[in-house]
Amino acid sequence: MIDYIKQAGTIRCKNKRLILFYFAASLLLSLIVVMPLRSFMSRFLGSSLMRSRLESGIDVDFLIEFWFHSPGFTAVLVPLLLLVFVSYLCINLVFSAGTIGLFLQDKAYESSFFWGIGGSYFWRFLRITLWSALLFIILMALSVLLGNLRQYFHGDDPLANISFYWRWARIAFRFLCFGYVMMVIDYARIFTVQTDEKRMYRAVLHGMYFVLRNFSRTVPLALFYLICGLLLFAIYYYASPLIAYRTGFLAVLILFLIQQSFIFLRMVLKVSLMASEVLLYKDCSERLMQKKYAKNIELRPVVPPSL
């Protein structure tokens, strides 16, 4: 596993530009929501002192006033959020196809190659996402069975503490399902680009199989990046208050830089994970080929020499 992580570093270095792409997409699309929101708030606040008070942290009075006096606000915000969410998903489909293409061929970034692959695999990746969404829904439905299990053990009227722990168990189960589906998506994508598979349900099935078949590698790898992400968040969580409550333009600027650095590092992790997964996939599939090949070699002596 450590090899995949190390080699992913080398691949990532060859493709620094990719990180910038992911980062820029996240920043620009989020700005689409935040800019109108900001001007909405700005107009609401006018030249009031409430506006100045915002500098010293969350102002509950402002939230109350804004919520109450801007009834049309959610009607605008929700569709805007949906739009940005869908756009972000689509852009990531294009990027991930290009990224996987580059990584599979161990290439440095090349514009025509990256965008070419990105465009040609877009629909297939979208279908993978939809099939995976179906898989996720099925798994989520399975979590209802946890309720039946609880009922089996504790009846219709479980004690409050039992309901409480089962609720957490359900949440944990759902997170596990989500993690599994995310891995399935990743390996289904890699499989699709490598084999040029056209039937996406097969790619998803392959992804499901691959993750489980190579459980001892796929899961620790994903866990490693998950833990890195959590550590990163912990650092941000403890570092940001140092500046978050300071006032003045410089404080705002530094806070912005800290936050965006955090997002940037998340993107580094994201690209690294993809590189590691590609390496792992290549490695595992090569071994499989070798095994098959080796079997063939073994088979040869069985063939009678006279033939």
Added chain:
Amino acid sequence: MIIRNGFILQFFLYLAIATLSAQPVIFENPLSPRIANYDIDVELDTSNRMLHGRETLTWFNKTDTPVQDLHFHLYLNAFRNSQSTFMIESGGRHRSNLIDKDGWGYIDIDSITIDGSDVSEYIEFLQPDTDHPHDKTVCRIPLFHILKPGQSVNIEIEFTAKLPTPPFARTGAKAEYFFAGQWFPKIGVFENGVWNCHQFHVNTEFYADFGVYDVRINVPAGNIVGATGLEVEIIENENGTATHVYHAEDVHDFAWTTSPNFVEFRGREQDVDIRVLMQSDMAYQGERHLEAAKFSVRYFQDWYGDYPFPNLTVVDPRRGAFGSGGMEYPTLITAGTIYGLPAGVYLPELVILHEFGHNYWYHLLASNEFEEAWLDEGINSYTEAKIMDHIFNDAGAINMGAVQLSNKQFHRLRYLFFADYDPMLKHGWKYYSGSSYGANSYSRPAVILLTLDNYLGADVMRNAMQEYVKEWSFKHPKTNDFINVISRVAGQDLNWYFDQILYSNATLDYSVASIYSREVKKNRGVDFDDLEENATSDSLEVKEIKQYESGIGVRRLGEFIFPVEIELTFADGEKIREKWDGKDLWKRYKYVRESKLISATVDPEQKILIDMNFSNNSRTLSSKDHGLKKVAIRMLFWLQSFLEMPELLIFPFSLSR
């Protein structure tokens, strides 16, 4: 003398039982007129959630009008069928609880005798408030002898009742847990020559006369019982049941609960014995509940006056029985909490403080909650906000790191949404909606009284509340009685304030509509230019000091009039305070100074909580925008993070399903 010491009290009680003398005495001198006195035997049939009761009521006509009939509440009939007033008004839903499809509850009078003669066949159901012919929550029984002023009557009633399940609108049963509220035939209030006995509505609570209650509750042996008043004795019966004997004085209602699964916590605060009955699975929060009950007793006694009763029982409703949570009865209240509740979400604290507060406004003062709910719930919400925000440093609702919400803000938010649907004073069932009833009975009076508290000063207001408690306990005060006490203590007639709230839906909104500050230019033109020339040629050079003309315009955008302060801040740090009576629609202020005006704020300390919009209360000429930038980059960051982690949605989604 009021016997308050627990030991002495117990001694007296034991003495009373041991000698089989008359009933025990809690108060040597009655605190109340003791008009409606009940002696009840009730037997609980747990498997059918039935109550079999025999009630002897001794009722005194302490008015100066003869009485020809008696009116009774049969509250449990609210849950009898879909055609009761309660069910029609609620659609079968109360505080987000639904009644089970087979969970109906009811109460039937099996027989009734008045001074020995059977009048069962003369029972007549009345619907004094609405046109709901099937409602059976009020009945009338004729008297064959007119009851003259000063006379009393003995009424014996045998009744059968079924508790709804799960507990619905405060009362009912769930598995082994029973909470009996509004469970017995209860006489109305005879006042001003008529019976005040309303149907049970979805949005109303209760009104009753004070009296003495002796109640014997028969439940399975081993069950723990909590009830209004004091437990005098437990008699173990041979049939596997136990009879819990309770005695209460100067109370106007009696509720009880039983379950084998209660875990008891006991404590004492000042002169009050506190008993907390927790469900076994929630027992880990027992100390938290006990602490909340203790500070409730402490603050209310210190701030608002004496709680004359020797004890308080706090009941934690069973899981699946929250319909019986958050309710007040004399000396018995129900709380409500959630397993795993964070310490910074003050739900049990808030509920216990609120319900204990009712033991002043609902119990001691005992106003008519059908007709003037705000006198109970509203004053109680005000005192709750005062105490919670005081104890928890202005975060008396939620205090979870960056997320802080004061009780004051909570009530103001609720008030904003329904500020102008109704005048505050209405009969409970006549508001536009349940939400309007809620806002006008709880949060609107809370912010109205908090605003008044800021206007008069906290000390004046506290003195006034103490006076109100002292003067009106056990006397069923009305809205005007409250206003008169506050006015008297404050030394000013406050009807101008209350009239705008009680009888109108006027809202208040002050705003700084304009602000400017400009350098004063010399006068020019015909007449002035000549003067100028002369002045410069004749006089020696005088160093000119710049002068600025500054001004603001403030507007009153609502109809509600309330005096307000305006603060103006100048560049040299000087602050000027102006007072505006708010009677006109607008007012301009103008200044000529050596320093520029920076900002102006109406109501700078946010004392006027009824102001519908705080964001227009100020204007500044030197606006710094770092705050909004900070908010914007934060939103940007959280949105970017969310786009990368949509799985966070699993949390809210998993809370319910």
